[in-house]
Amino acid sequence: MIFTPDHPPQGTIRDWLNSRAADGGTAIVFPETGEVLKWAALRDTAAAMAQAMYNQGIVKGESVAIIHPNGKDGVLAIYAALYGGFRATMINLAAGPDAIAYALEHSGARFALVHDSQRETFAQVAPDGMQRLDPARGGAAALPALSPDDHALLMYTSGTTGKPKGVVHSHSSLLAGGWTTAVAHALAPEDRGFCVLPIYHINGLCVTMMGALVSGGSLAMTARFSASKFWDQADQAQVTWFSVVPTIVSHLLHGAASPTPALRNRLRFGRSASSALAVETQSAFEARFGVPIVETMGLTETAAQILSNPLPPGIRKVGSPGVPFGNEVRILDAALAEAPRMQEGEIAIRGPNVMREYLNNPEATAQTFAGEWLRTGDLGHMDADGYVFVTGRLKELIIKGGENIPPREIDEVLYSNADVVEAAAFARPCPRYGETVEAAVALTDGSGQTGADLVALCQSRLGKFKSPDIIHILDELPKGPSGKIQRLKLSDLIPAPQAAE
Structure with missing residues (x-):
């Protein structure tokens, strides 16, 4: 299957993984362990694990909790759930025991794929009756047909009430999340992204993993970010771009390490998301390292990216997360009508990457949408060129x-x-x-x-x-x-x- 900048991806994640396996090549390298995961091996293992999951009694569309850090096992667990037609339920390992227990209970998952390092956490917080899956228990179970509208992902985000909300994405909206990134950053098969953000967050999952799947590129993935090792790992893995948050940009700026000339020449850009990047930090980073930083904005509810600054030589407006790629953005006034340019209002999104619902929460789902437009809860304005500037938050996160x-x-x-x-x-x-x-x-x-x-x-x-x-x-x-x-x-x-x- 071919990525095109003009149309959202068609089909399911199973279809795209099959296509990448047929094309061959490397999917992910792991600099810390030296492991290399080829697309074909990734597909074959995911398919076998999915069959094992059906043999253990899981049904299509059911939530399967994934309790994994970054790494080869975590990638396989995610793709196994997606390939099999289950609802991959990502558990935020940094959320604390109460939030993890709530997500496991609320998701309705009966089974979990648990990394060895998380067995103790699982034992402490798992609801009564929840079972650990044995991904090695194979079988000849036939996999059911999948539709682009079938549920694919359940990821929990938090609001001002303190109760996490379960964001549901379909195969089509999840693929669209990778597509918006690929379009904005002109990702190509020869590109290799650097994933240092957790894949149980929407950024790590959609921007890097889904971005590579849709574009046909590859990834380098580490267990976690290390300021002292970042540049060496990026050089060793021959990455061409990376996705981070402002905290990491600041850590790298204040660290002693620097990219080699070869890495600096290879890197097309770094992208920053999750919160506003300070103007001074961005300018100092680019001046020191010679690597352009593209500021972006995304939400769990939109499968990550909604706004991005263009790549150089396009105009990057420092202080703005940019313009929409692959979706539409408007500013809503108090009456939920479109506000004129430069007038502050609530940022709203419409596009193929928007979530399907909040699981078991129709009231919150209804409150989040104004017709076809998803209300972000963020305040901002749009300038004459269509760049959005975030001015505050309606929510108190x-x-x-x-x-x-x-x-x-x-x-x-x-x-x-x-x-x-x-x-x-x-x-x-x-x-x-x-x-x-x-x-x-x-x-x-x-x-x-x-x-x-x-x-x-x-x-x-x-x-x-x-x-x-x-x-x-x-x-x-x-x-x-x-x-x-x-x-x-x-x-x-x-x-x-x-x-x-």
Whole structure:
């Protein structure tokens, strides 16, 4: 099957993987282990694993939890679920025990593909009756026919309520997510992307994995990002582009390592997504390394990319995530009508890459759409050239290192302590992570609880990454006329700690 810039991909992921296997060539290299995964071997193994899954009692369209870090086994697990016609349910390993347990329960999955390193996590949080699959148990089960409209992916994202929402993508919308990336970045079979972001996030899964599948290119994949090894790994793997988040751009900029002249000449671009990239950081990176950074914007609900700056020599407007590729973008006014150019409103998206629904949540699904347009919850305006500039968020998500952290989820953990009368988590600007997490509480009179005690509580429930770095104890939290805590005032009301970056 052939990638064309003018039309979204047709067919299913099984069709595309079969086509790539027939063409031959390398799919993914793993610099840390030296492993090489060919397209044909990837397809054959995925097909055999899918047959084994049917032999163990899974039915078409059923959720299958995938609890894997980046690596060969994780790639095979994802493609096995997609190839077999199951709903690949990606579990965010950084989400903390509560969120993982919720996703496993809410997804309705009866079975999970579990990496050896995640067995303990699975044992702690898996719902009663959920079973680990044995992907080696083969058989001659026939695979059912698939349709582009069949469910392919279930990935959980978080909102201000604190309850993660399960985003459902079909084969067609998932392939379209890879296609929008391939169109924007003119990906070709000779391109090799560098995947250092988790494949249980939409960026790692769609931008790199689906982008390579649709374009016929290949990937280099590492278990995680390493600032000290990044350039050496990219050089060794002969990558031509990479996808990162602003935190990584900053880490590389402030690191001692640099690309070799050969790598610098080979790299066509790097792309940044997940949150706004500081103008100063982008300019300094390009000046130091000579590698252009293309700022983009995407959502889980849109199979990643919705906006991108053009590649050089096209006009890249620093401070803007760019223009739409493969989908349409408009700015909605308060009446949900299209706003004129330069007027601020809510950014909305329409296109083949838009999700099908939030699983088992028709109310949230209905609220997210205005007709055919998906409402992003982000505020922005569009200039005369069609470039979008993001000016704020309607939602109160904290974005730390590209990871969305709903403050309400932290609030609920704090409120589980009987001495906590009022609680609100909030974002603190941070040059390293974009934002870090803090919280403020008011306690009962005479309480002996300390901020450190409450931080420990959060870490036990949510994991260290999502927990506040510091919790401030106040007499009373600021409130509006209705008595609602004014979360967004806290970072201005409370002085930044001396140790904060």
